[in-house]
Amino acid sequence: MIENLIRKYNVPGPRYTSYPTVPYWDGSGISTEVWESSLLRSLEESQQEGISLYIHLPFCESLCTFCGCHKRITKRHEVEDPYISTVLREWDLYGERLPFAPAIKEIHLGGGTPTFFSPANLERLINGILQGAKSAEIPEFSFEGHPNNTTKEHLQVLYDLGFRRVSYGVQDYDPQVQLAINRVQPFENVEKVHNWSKEIGYTSINHDLVFGLPHQTKAGIEHTIEKTLELLPDRLAFYSYAHVPWIKGTGQRGFDENDLPKDAEKRELYETGKRMFAENGYVEIGMDHFARKTDSLYKAMENGTLYRNFMGYTTTNTKVMIGLGMSSISDSWYAFAQNEKKLEDYQARVEAGEIPIFKGHLLNEEDLMLRQNILNIMCRFETEFEGDPALLAEIKAGLGELEEDGLVEISGNKIQVTEKGRPFVRNVCMAFDLKLQRNKPDRQIFSKTV
Incomplete structure (x- = not known):
């Protein structure tokens, strides 16, 4: 059946x-003036609510062939400083246009690889964002960490800045799968950063797993989940691999499509994971997510405050989400606006003193x-x-x-x-x-x- x-x-x-959804946004786009008007409308309606910030940090040292994110592959870390300067200038442009300083309720650092950036540069970024801004009473700050390059200093610096949630991209522990997706990271690396996070005091640790990857088998996914359960992260994301090479170009052509598990076989991988999570105290939250009953994501589902936006599921319900950085999407509830996707175009627009909107949609x-x-x-x-x-x-x-x-x-x-x-x-x-x-x-x- x-x-x-x-x-x-x-x-x-x-x-x-x-x-x-983005493909059905108005083809004529949205002007900066219309976007700013919708933003002001939302802020006026929800002054006490605060806002969310998504900051896109696009650099990665190598290309993971399963990835569908907007990124720039480079090993040149001298790109860090000018990029952060541009993001802070973009934030200043918003500050010049807003009638008051809204409270920052949520910050999420996504990528790319946020931990590509040095701890010192991440500290400069967050201090620059928070300087002159109000912070909500109980803010939720989170970031995505790569197990291979997240250091204890990264974790400590961000913790000291108010970050309490971290998400690690694990995907799969099978060596053949890791090789196919160009994401080779042993369990020991994940274990190390996970334990550092607990030791420092992070209150919510997430592991991202993906099913439907090339060469994945039921036995392999069981092994990955068994290793994950040894660490008992507070929450888990169990994503279905989205194979869209016609959109993302050569990055998702790094393996033969015949190596992908098909239909019922792929669904069995999900059902296997769902069963194993339930047996170990995880509750399914919305779509693709599982959490222990002690985690804030579960509590948000229970009390009816669970929310979903371009960052996925969140416990923070704000009408306004401002996206900073190349390709970031902002949301005023009444309108969406996406930044320039190409790094050079994004930087040029900001340097010219413009909110770098590439396209958008005004909701009717x-x-x-x-x-x-x-x-x-x-x-x-x-x-x-x-x-x-x-x-x-x-x-x-x-x-x-x-x-x-x-x-x-x-x-x-x-x-x-x-x-x-x-x-x-x-x-x-x-x-x-x-x-x-x-x-x-x-x-x-x-x-x-x-």
């Missing part, structure tokens, strides 16, 4: 870190309503639709087969994802994605949902 559902629903679909009333419902499904597996009955009828029509297959339950305007349906939550959200339903792409632009 599950094999039949996988065959039926394993279709290309978004991961819904936003709605509308229908967008906002659908966005909230998709957010509810992604974070709580249910929603009560409030809006135009004609739109609800359109959505219900898209949910018809999912309901027949027992993946959702519909009662009036309430739609609930069943336990059986949770692995297909992306498919459920696709029924709410009316931009996608009304204008289906003529080529594959998303990874498959299973």
Whole structure:
């Protein structure tokens, strides 16, 4: 039965870190003036809420062939200083435009490889961001660390600056898989940085694992999870490998596509992980995430404050997220704005005194309503639709087969994802994605949902 559902629903679909999804943003883009207006509107409506900052640190010393992030591969560390200067100048540009200094509730350093940067340069970056800014009463600062180059000094410096959450990219411990994805890191490296993090006092340690990678087997994923459970991280991300080489170019062509586990085989990897996590006290949170009951992510799910944005799942619900750095995406709730993707273009725009927007989207009333419902499904597996009955009828029509297959339950305007349906939550959200339903792409632009 599950094999039949996988065959039926394993279709290309978004991961819904936003709605509308990036391919369906308005083709005419968004002007800097419109973006700034939407930002001011949100800040005025939620002055006490604070804001989130995502800072993209794009440099990596080598290319991981599974990666879909915007990055720049280099071993030249002299790029660190000018890049940080540009990010701080970009932050100053926002400061010049905002009517008041909002409280910073959340900072996340993503990449690329944030720990490519020296501890001293990361300290300069964060001090520059916080200088003159207010900090929320209980801020949540987090960063992504590479187990091969994160030092104890990195961890201590960031801890002293207020960081309490760290995420390590593990992916898989099988040597053959590591070689195929060009991410060779022994368990001992992960164990070392994990234990340093606990010793220093980090309160939430995450490990990223990926299923569906080339050469992965059930025995191999069991071994990876067994090693992971020796360390008992507070939370786990268990991502489905998104194979989109037509978007990301040669980086994802580093192995034969026949080496990838297919459909039911790939789903078995996920179910194996889900079972092992549950047996060891981890609770499934939304999509792709698991947490121990002592972790803030679980507590956010329990009290209904779990949120999802371009950073993935977060315990911090802010209307405004400002993205700094090349390719970063900002979100005012009413609009999205993405920075220039090319490093040189990003730096030139900032040096010219411009907010470096490359493209964006201003949400209309229908967008906002659908966005909230998709957010509810992604974070709580249910929603009560409030809006135009004609739109609800359109959505219900898209949910018809999912309901027949027992993946959702519909009662009036309430739609609930069943336990059986949770692995297909992306498919459920696709029924709410009316931009996608009304204008289906003529080529594959998303990874498959299973």
